[in-house]
Amino acid sequence: MAALPKRIIKETERLVSDPVPGITAEPHEDNLRYFQVTIEGPQQSPYENGVFQLELFLPDDYPMEAPKVRFLTKIYHPNIDRLGRICLDVLKNNWSPALQIRTVLLSVQALLASPNPNDPLANDVAEEWIKHEDTAIAKAKEWTKLYAKPTQDEEPAKE
Amino acid sequence: MGNVPGKIDSPQDPANRKQQRSESLNFGSQGPKNLNRNRRATSLVGNLLSASGRARSDSYNSANGYNGNSPNPYKKKSLKEKEKLKEKHARQLVVKYNETVDGGFLAPFGCYNFDKLDYEADIVKNLIIERRLAPFYTPLQEFDQTWTREEVIKIVDGLPLHCSFQQDPEEFEGVPTGDLADDEFDYLLDSTASKREQRRQRSKISKARLYFKRVGWQERANERYLELKLMNKKHTEAKNPALPSDDLKYTLYKNGAECPICFLYFPKPLNISRCCKQPICTECFVQIKRAAPHFPHEEVDPTQDQEPDELKDPNLLVSEPANCPYCATAEFGVTYEPRRDVRTGINGIYASEYKIAEYKDREGLVSDSSSNEDDELVTIEQIRRGSIAADDPSVITSDSIRPDWEINLTKERLRLARRSAKATAIHMSNQLIDPEHPSRHASISSSVGGPDGGNSPQRRQKTLEELDDEMLQQAIKLSLQDH
Numbered sequence: 001m002a003a004l005p006k007r008i009i010k011e012t013e014r015l016v017s018d019p020v021p022g023i024t025a026e027p028h029e030d031n032l033r034y035f036q037v038t039i040e041g042p043q044q045s046p047y048e049n050g051v052f053q054l055e056l057f058l059p060d061d062y063p064m065e066a067p068k069v070r071f072l073t074k075i076y077h078p079n080i081d082r083l084g085r086i087c088l089d090v091l092k093n094n095w096s097p098a099l100q101i102r103t104v105l106l107s108v109q110a111l112l113a114s115p116n117p118n119d120p121l122a123n124d125v126a127e128e129w130i131k132h133e134d135t136a137i138a139k140a141k142e143w144t145k146l147y148a149k150p151t152q153d154e155e156p157a158k159e
Numbered sequence: 160m161g162n163v164p165g166k167i168d169s170p171q172d173p174a175n176r177k178q179q180r181s182e183s184l185n186f187g188s189q190g191p192k193n194l195n196r197n198r199r200a201t202s203l204v205g206n207l208l209s210a211s212g213r214a215r216s217d218s219y220n221s222a223n224g225y226n227g228n229s230p231n232p233y234k235k236k237s238l239k240e241k242e243k244l245k246e247k248h249a250r251q252l253v254v255k256y257n258e259t260v261d262g263g264f265l266a267p268f269g270c271y272n273f274d275k276l277d278y279e280a281d282i283v284k285n286l287i288i289e290r291r292l293a294p295f296y297t298p299l300q301e302f303d304q305t306w307t308r309e310e311v312i313k314i315v316d317g318l319p320l321h322c323s324f325q326q327d328p329e330e331f332e333g334v335p336t337g338d339l340a341d342d343e344f345d346y347l348l349d350s351t352a353s354k355r356e357q358r359r360q361r362s363k364i365s366k367a368r369l370y371f372k373r374v375g376w377q378e379r380a381n382e383r384y385l386e387l388k389l390m391n392k393k394h395t396e397a398k399n400p401a402l403p404s405d406d407l408k409y410t411l412y413k414n415g416a417e418c419p420i421c422f423l424y425f426p427k428p429l430n431i432s433r434c435c436k437q438p439i440c441t442e443c444f445v446q447i448k449r450a451a452p453h454f455p456h457e458e459v460d461p462t463q464d465q466e467p468d469e470l471k472d473p474n475l476l477v478s479e480p481a482n483c484p485y486c487a488t489a490e491f492g493v494t495y496e497p498r499r500d501v502r503t504g505i506n507g508i509y510a511s512e513y514k515i516a517e518y519k520d521r522e523g524l525v526s527d528s529s530s531n532e533d534d535e536l537v538t539i540e541q542i543r544r545g546s547i548a549a550d551d552p553s554v555i556t557s558d559s560i561r562p563d564w565e566i567n568l569t570k571e572r573l574r575l576a577r578r579s580a581k582a583t584a585i586h587m588s589n590q591l592i593d594p595e596h597p598s599r600h601a602s603i604s605s606s607v608g609g610p611d612g613g614n615s616p617q618r619r620q621k622t623l624e625e626l627d628d629e630m631l632q633q634a635i636k637l638s639l640q641d642h
Contacts, residue, residue, distance in 0.1 A: 003323075005270065006300050007422040061275060063420060064446050093450065097420045097443065098484040 004032050008058060011101055023105045025056060033058040037069070037105060041148065042113040046140035047075070050148030054084075054108070056101065066095035067104055074147040076140040078117040078126035086111070087121035232566045233573075238358070242365050249273070249369055251280035253376045254295070254320040256384040257401040259504035260287050261497060262411045262426065262513075263294025267442045269322040270298070270421055273373065278445045278560045288505050290497040292555050293430050293441045298423035299412065308409050315408040316388065320381050324374045331367035339372050400509035407503060407513040418443055420484065430495045433547045433554045434488035444493055447484060447557050449564050452476045452571040473575035478568045481557040490549035492556035576637060583633050587626055 012032070015025050022040040027033075037054040041047025053072040059065050069091060071084035079087040090099060090107050120126030129136040236244070252273070254266045265284045267276065286292040297318045306314070337344045347364055348357045387399045403411075411426035418425055418440035429438035454471055481491040503510040549556055558564055 005421070007420075010422045060272065064271065064275065093453075094487075096482065096484040096487065097447070098437075 005062075007063060008032065015102060020102055020106060023102075023109065025101055025105060033062075035101065039105060039109050039112070041144060042109055045113045046137045047077075047112045047144050047148065050144035051150040052112075052148050054105075056105070058101075063097040063099075066091045066099075067101060069104065069108060074143060076125060076136070076143040077112065078115050078120045078122055078129045079111055081122045085121060087119060232563070233570065238361060238365075242369075245365075245369060246372070248280060249373045250376065251284070252276055253373070253380055255380050256320060256387065259401065259403075259510055260290070260294040261501045261503055261507065262403050262407050262510060263287070263296040263441075264320070265295065267295045267445065268297050268320075269324075270423065270442050271446055273370070275446060278448075279562065282560050282562070283441075283445060286555055286560075287441070291495055291553070292444070292493070293425075293428070293495050293497075295441050296411070296425045298418075298421070298425055298440070298442075299415070300423065302412070302415055302417075302424040308413075311412050312405045312408050315403075315412050320384050321377045324377070328370070331370060334363055334367040336364065336368045336371055339368060339375065344368065398511045400511045401504075403503070403510040404513045406515040407501070407510055410501065410513075410515055428496055428498065430493035430555075432483050432485055433492040433494055433549065433551070434483050435486040435546065437483075437485040439484070439493060444555075444557075445560060447481050447491055448561055449478045449481050449557065452478045452568050473572040473579070476568065476572050476575065478564060488546075490556055490558070492547075492549050492554040492559075494547060494551075494553045494555070580633065580637050584630070587630050591623065591626060 009032075012027055022042075023038070025035045025037045027035050035056040035058075037056050039052045039054060041050035041052065050073075052075060055070050055072055057068040059068060069086055071080055071086065073084075075084075081087075086108060088107060088111055090096075090104060115129065117126040117129035125136065128139075252266045254264045254268065258265045265287055266280070283292065287294045297315075297320070299314065299318075335347045337347050344364060348360050350357075352360065387402060391398050391402055414427045415424045416427050416429060416438055417423065418429060419437065420439060420443040423440070425440050429440055430444055431438060454475055455477055480489055482489055483491045501513065502508065503513050547554055
């Protein structure tokens with residue numbers, strides 16, 4: 001569809017006028033379906049004090065199809081793989097068109113707070129998480145310190 | 160199944176079958192001394208494939224109660240038949256000014272891609288005519304409560320029947336379409352290309368042709384609508400009875416609501432979810448459907464190896480009924496309570512004859528007291544208390560507007576079963592023909608042999624018989640699966 005659907009326009013406006021604490025999402029100038037996202041690591045999680053860069057894309061069939069979300073910042077998490085892909089039910093089978101960019105990003109943030117090694121995407125991380133949880137958490141903290149630094153400029157960390 | 164690229168079509172398809180045969184023959188072209196063996200292999204493969212094909216159509220005819228009178232939905236349609244059906248469907252999706260129900264239409268405005276409008280158009284049209292589903296109202300991008308009656312009427316007057324089409328979409332760039340009025344377009348195909356390539360071309364061309372035809376149909380309908388609206392303005396005496404009166408436009412659009420899914424503004428009442436009583440416009444409702452057949456998602460132990468999808472039993476494929484987008488209750492369905500003060504178009508009065516005044520006394524509606532109208536609508540929405548069961552006669556479920564979901568699930572299961580049968584068959588014939596094939600070596604060396612090893616004629620015969628048995632068992636297994 002050539003024109004941007006009203007829904008995307010309104011969601012974008014509402015993200016700006018009523019932002020979610022700890023989350024930012026800004027559309028790209030050239031492509032209003034492509035968003036640069038930051039998510040703060042939840043408190044009391046291994047990702048605390050980290051600021052993670054993500055990209056979010058709204059496919060042609062949005063909202064009947066889930067947005068595509070990917071971590072750009074390296075992260076040690078059983079449900080997020082080396083390419084930043086996320087295993088999260090609402091991004092797949094449990095997507096509902098009544099969900100929004102805002103709710104999806106909140107779900108991603110919640111996933112940081114409660115990793116689920118029994119539904120893994122990064123098998124090595126999940127295995128470590130199950131066998132040696134302490135070491136895995138320590139490693140997640142270490143990676144957060146190393147890679148998820150809060151930055152002033154908007155450029156996402158590129159590999 | 161990397162060993163059977165692109166061979167997912169039914170063996171009943173003639174083009175595909177020919178290809179299979181030639182592949183089988185290729186296996187056999189290794190030299191004259193292998194002739195006997197090769198013929199066996201060819202016929203075995205052929206038998207296995209046709210046996211599974213037969214078993215399939217027989218078992219499904221009986222299992223689903225399709226007798227000779229009703230068309231068998233599992234019968235493979237020819238390309239031309241498919242094209243005809245698609246065109247018929249596309250015609251049904253054209254919005255027409257003179258097919259209205261209570262100021263809305265029988266076909267969608269076009270918020271979603273045409274490819275996604277795969278519901279049964281006949282069923283939905285009838286539900287709208289029966290006032291069991293809200294009509295497809297033309298949405299407004301915005302609504303401002305401060306708009307005056309004149310402003311509302313002016314805005315509604317400016318609405319087209321269908322949203323604008325993308326001019327020359329990239330997808331169809333460089334695709335020839337020929338004369339759209341001519342049903343025949345074989346001359347557009349490259350006759351020097353392979354059969355397969357021609358099929359690909361044909362599907363691309365027919366998709367592009369359908370797009371441009373559809374644009375043409377809708378644009379003609381739009382033009383007619385515009386002309387009539389202009390004529391109506393000029394000749395206030397002889398109004399076209401199908402065009403809505405100003406009172407109707409105002410009554411409908413003054414009382415609207417935003418659909419929580421597309422964020423567009425529609426006249427109230429909208430359809431209401433049967434479970435949590437949330438509104439949804441008809442255009443969004445017809446988008447919601449079962450997920451495509453898939454294997455159930457399981458939580459797994461990451462320390463264990465997993466079975467790849469290709470090796471799973473096709474009968475495990477599932478397709479759950481759509482969930483409510485708002486509260487995730489299974490078997491999504493909606494109910495619709497039409498306005499009692501508006502009944503125009505099909506099975507109603509002419510849209511041009513609708514007057515607010517007629518209902519003023521009875522319903523207490525006054526054109527300039529919007530608060531009264533709001534109250535009245537609120538009560539309509541609240542008539543229903545609590546949720547309603549999916550099988551309640553007033554509920555329209557997502558499955559009821561796509562009744563072919565079960566056929567699609569079965570088709571997908573069959574497709575997978577066939578694919579693995581073909582892979583097995585080809586794998587087996589490789590074993591027979593290629594003396595260097597690892598599995599053949601394994602079977603030969605593992606069997607107790609004389610000094611001649613696997614090269615003696617008896618030995619070869621033994622192996623062939625074993626393989627024959629194995630394939631027979633596969634065929635039996637498959638036909639059992641079909642049942």
